[in-house]
Amino acid sequence: MVRNRILGTLLAIALLALPPVAQALGEPFYIGIASRMLVFALAAMSLDLILGYGGMVCFGHAAFIGIGAYVVGILGHHAAEETLLLGFIPGTSSGWITWPLAMLCAGIFAFLVGAVSIRTQGLYFIMITLAFAQMAYFFFVTLKGYGGDDGLRLPQRSQFSDLISLRDKTTFYYVALGVLTAVYLLLLRVTRSRFGMVLRGAKENERRMLHIGVPTYRYRLAAFTIAGALAGLAGALMANQANFVSPAMMHWTRSGELIVMVILGGVGSLLGPAIGAVAFLSLEEVLSAYTEHWQIALGPLLLAVIYFARRGIYGALVTRRVL
Amino acid sequence: MLKAALLISTSIALLSFPASAAQDKVKIGFISTFSGPQGVLGRELLDGFNLGLKHLGGKLGGAETVIIQGDDQAKPDIGVQLAEKMVERDKVDVITGINFSNVMLAVAKPVLESKTLLLSVNAGPSQLAGKECHPYYFSISYQNDNVAEAMGQFLAAKGVKTVYLMAPNYPSGKDQMNGFKRFYHGQIVGEVYTQFNQPDYAAELAQIRQTKPEAVFYFYPGGMGINFLKQYAQAGLKSEIPLYGPSFSLDQTILPAVGDAALGAFSTSFWSETMDTSLNRKFVADFEATYGRVPSPYAATAYDGALALNSAIKAAGGSKNREAVRKALETVKLDSVRGDIKFNTNHHPIQNYYLYEVVKDPKGRLTNAHRSEVFRQHKDAYFESCKM
Amino acid sequence: MGILLFLEQLLNGLQLGTMLFLMASGLTLVFGIMNFVNLAHGSLYMMGAYFAATLFQLTGSLLLASAGAFVGVLILGMALEAIILRGFYHRDHLDQVLATFGLILFFNELVRMIWGPQAYFLALPEMLNGSIELIPGAPYPVYRLLIILIGVAVGAFLYMLITHSRLGMLIRAGASNRGMIESLGVNIRILFTLVFGLGAALAGLAGTLAGPLLAVQVGMGDGVLITTLVVIVIGGIGSVRGAFLAALLVGLVDTFGRMLLPASLAEMSIYILMAAILWRRPQGLFPAHG
Structure with missing residues (x-):
């Protein structure tokens, strides 16, 4: 327990201190990399809610991210062109509007996907979520009005107030960190609530939950929708981080990578998947700088981690509280 | 604890490559x-x-x-x-x-x-x-459209009356077709966009056979081009309807992998491996x-x-x-x-475009042989809207 | 659409379907017996095509190349099973998905290092390169007919194997009750390795057959893997019969979708089909496990 607390404090200090330290070292570039890691951490954390706690292996999570990103991109596009979306909706770059809207749209899509998918289990569930993600992917690839496969550039980053400019790297970093922390605290509450218990119960033994009269389908669907909405939020951040949205964000390999991040970090621990995201992106960064053939090392490395470290990095670092 | 510290320090060490000075x-x-x-x-x-x-x-x-x-x-x-x-x-x-x-x-x-x-x-x-x-x-x-524009120009000048268009369903595919149509004003009897990275074209080929166009203009770079060329030849269409494409559909990333299937196909480009400078x-x-x-x-x-x-x-x-x-x-x-x-004023090249035909060189390999000049000192369609 | 064009497209749909069946049968068998999800199935398909293309360039004989590729992938599959994948049988599907996802990255890069990033050439002998007029006015490529025949032959072979042989009996027993055959004292390890090798070899065969039609290149197995997964999910995971019907269904829906629907919708047609079928039958058409 004490060890966990020390680790947590160290982690918080390291995260807060990163921008000034990077500036001081003359390597401000790392602030950008770190921001990207935080955004992926957010996405991985949202996936962990359904994958780790709900036992729902969603192989289409990147689609929710993409939809969130496209909401920001499309509204920003209309704002810059001063045209109307569908002929009656004015565009906007205000983050106060677009970010919640990104969550809403991704959430609605997740609700629809979940409503169909949660009836299935195991490999069927994996595949049907993939199928929906593929549909979304092809939809945006052929959406010529918004760049299709070429993607869409954000005319400007989301506006909040004059005090917060996302153009500034350090500000963006702290915004991403703030959002990540808020989502972490929220998910911590959710998973420890009755809702979270039911979710875990349904994962362990769905029949028992049904017998004691818990409508697991509804709980699962709610969790799936929340996870989708949070992924949409990650998408909004991602669009701002890259200043660009494109269907490549929702390619199935991206969904696969997100699952890898969750497993690598440690399933069902919220912080674990966040760490997994950071570890995975660092690995990619380091290996790809070292050799063009980096994937030949990444593949077996993944295999080894899954084989030998079943509880992921988090499991290796932290003593687990008994549930 | 020690493990964590070790992990963090090694990852920092790995991330911070020495910035080479000179x-x-x-x-x-x-x-x-x-x-x-x-x-x-x-x-x-x-x-x-x-x-x-x-x-x-x-x-x-x-x-x-x-x-x-x-x-x-x-x-x-x-x-x-x-x-x-x-x-x-x-x-x-x-x-x-x-x-x-x-x-x-x-x-x-x-x-x-x-x-x-x-x-x-x-x-x-x-x-x-x-x-x-x-x-x-x-x-x-x-500029992306240029090479297809040249083929549009060539087929228009040749007096080909009906053309069938095929490309993958993504923006570059549509750009190519639009570039073609900018200069070709004959009849387009079919315009088909297939899934990006589609492996099999049997269904589309059957429709081409039904439509009987005078020419097929297709844009399939890389693996898609290999698939399309092989299947086009196997369907027996090669001898009936000649194939025309931008060089991306018939370059040296494709030709060694298709064999004789590409022989006799035409492409337009600003360069070919046989260019004589x-x-x-x-x-x-x-x-x-x-x-x-x-x-x-x-x-x-x-x-x-x-x-x-x-x-x-x-x-x-x-x-x-x-x-x-x-x-x-x-x-x-x-x-x-x-x-x-x-x-040009928009920092894109002004250059010539030529027609090439796929033939066998003395070593028996497929190459793009020069046939004629299509455009002299051609400019792209966008430079006038560029204000620098 | 004229009746002749309809018939021709029907053949095209069947041909695509039989090709998918070759892939799907192996994948679904492995799942049915070992309860193992193998995403690297597409990589075995790719290896089959590369083995065949290489042997073809060495020997000049398509028959030798195909046979060699079949045996090569069979051995590769058994080795993979015995050395690595066996350790994942008792893990949950998620671990299996990830481990084999890692293998995809590995194989793609391996092929690129050995054979280079350029696509490879695999030709057809003159005999198979022509067309015959099955349908008047619509000559059909001989090679595509051959693929349909091979697909149907493999289907018949698997049917005989599963219903009329000792190995098939064990396979059926394993699919319905894994524990039972273990207690019967059957050497389960060898059985598993054999079944995995058979599945791998079928994927290799599909890759070999695809070679003359498609670009033999890095990543050629990735797209077909996704479609194959759609097939086995529709058919009911573990059911070879389901895989056969679903493969034909997917082949036909995809072919006619491309003809009749607008491009964007056509690209989604098989996914919509899958979602619709799973909505009605969450276990696919022929659920193998009760």
Whole structure:
């Protein structure tokens, strides 16, 4: 327990201190990399809610991210062109509007996907979520009005107030960190609530939950929708981080990578998947700088981690509280 | 605890590569697709660029040159990250190598805002040739529509009355078809867009046979082109309806893998491996001797990119005064394997386009043999909307 | 659409379907017996095509090349099973998905290092290169007919194997009750390795057959893997019969979708089909496990 607390404090200090330290070292570039890691951490954390706690292996999570990103991109596009979306909706770059809207749209899509998918289990569930993600992917690839496969550039980053400019790297970093922390605290509450218990119960033994009269389908669907909405939020951040949205964000390999991040970090621990995201992106960064053939090392490395470290990095670092 | 500390410290150590100092070196950031199925493009481009550098004695404008390589995995967001890293940490003088339009469009903003030279050796999206053109952006290759425009012009001049169009369902596919239609005004009897990376075309081929057009104009780069050509020939259509395409559908990344299926197909391009300029003969011979394969247009434009940078940096007296390099690039005489090319006001090339036919060379390999000139000193359709 | 064009497209749909069946049968068998999800199935398909293309360039004989590729992938599959994948049988599907996802990355890069990023050439002998007029006015490529025949033959072979042989008996027993055959004292390890090798070899065969039609290149197995997964999910995971019917269904829906629907919708047609079928039958058409 004490060890966990020390680790947590160290982690918080390291995260807060990163921008000034990077500036001081003359390597401000790392602030950008770190921001990207935080955004992926957010996405991985949202996936962990359904994958780790709900036992729902969603192989289409990147689609929710993409939809969130496209909401920001499309509204920003209309704002810059001063045209109307569908002929009656004015565009906007205000983050106060677009970010919640990104969550809403991704959430609605997740609700629809979940409503169909949660009836299935195991490999069927994996595949049907993939199928929906593929549909979304092809939809945006052929959406010529918004760049299709070429993607869409954000005319400007989301506006909040004059005090917060996302153009500034350090500000963006702290915004991403703030959002990540808020989502972490929220998910911590959710998973420890009755809702979270039911979710875990349904994962362990769905029949028992049904017998004691818990409508697991509804709980699962709610969790799936929340996870989708949070992924949409990650998408909004991602669009701002890259200043660009494109269907490549929702390619199935991206969904696969997100699952890898969750497993690598440690399933069902919220912080674990966040760490997994950071570890995975660092690995990619380091290996790809070292050799063009980096994937030949990444593949077996993944295999080894899954084989030998079943509880992921988090499991290796932290003593687990008994549930 | 110890484990955690160890993990953190090693990851920091791994992340912070020593930033190589030497100020007078020319630094080139080469972002391209190296891994995955599209990796062949990155390889062609880099090999072409490296050969150019080798012919210049490893120096651009007389200065030692280092290439920092980055793999964008065909994903725009990864491209942006690499570009930012190269601009901010490595402080590169030029970013080049990008092969996909979507990566180029994503990378353009951060790179150009930092006033780093962005030289395209392949992708030529219309946005950057028109409204969004930029003093620091140059394309040594072409604007995406150009090659298809040439084929439209050729078939129109030839008096072909009916054409059937096929392309993958993504923006570049549509750009190619629009470029074609800009110059071809006969009847389009079919216009089919297939799924990107579709492997099998049997259903579409059956429809072509039914429609009986005079010509098929198709845009399928890379693996899609190989699939399409093989199946077109096997369906027995090759002898009935001739195939026409932009060079991307019939270049040397495709021909060695299709065999006789491509014989007799026509393409338009600004360059071919058989082009008869003294610089090109040297380029093709040395490329083959070095890498053991015949170069594609990707390699040729990348080679030209190295030559152009060399001339500009030499004229500017070094790579550090970026404004001077940029200005020099606008006016300097370009050495090119394509012969006579120069930059238009929107920094895209004005060049000739030719018709080629796929034939067998004396060694029995397929090559694109010169047939006629289609466009002389052709400009793209967007330069007038470029205000610099 | 004229009746002749309809018939021709029907053949095209069947041909695509039989090709998918070759892939799907192996994948679904492995799942049915070992309860193992193998995403690297597409990589075995790719290896089959590369083995065949290489052997073809060495020997000049398509028959030798095909046979060699079949045996090569059989051995590769058994080795993979015995050395690595066996350790994942008792893990949950998620671990299996990830481990084999890692293998995809590995194989793609391995092929690129050995054979280079350029596509490889695999030609057809003159005999198979022509067309015959099964349907008047619409000559059909002989090679595509051959693929349909081979697909049907493999289907018949698997049917005989599963219903009429000792190995098939064990396979059926294993699919319905894994514990039982273990207690019967059957050497389960060898059985598993054999079944995995058979599945791998079928994928290799599909890759070999695809070679003359398609570009033999890095990543060629990735797209077909996704479609194959759609097939086995529709058919009911573990059911070879389901895989056969679902493969034909997917082949036909995809072919006619491409003809009749607007491009964007056509690209989604098989996914919409899958979602619709799973909505009605969450276990696919022929659920193998009760």
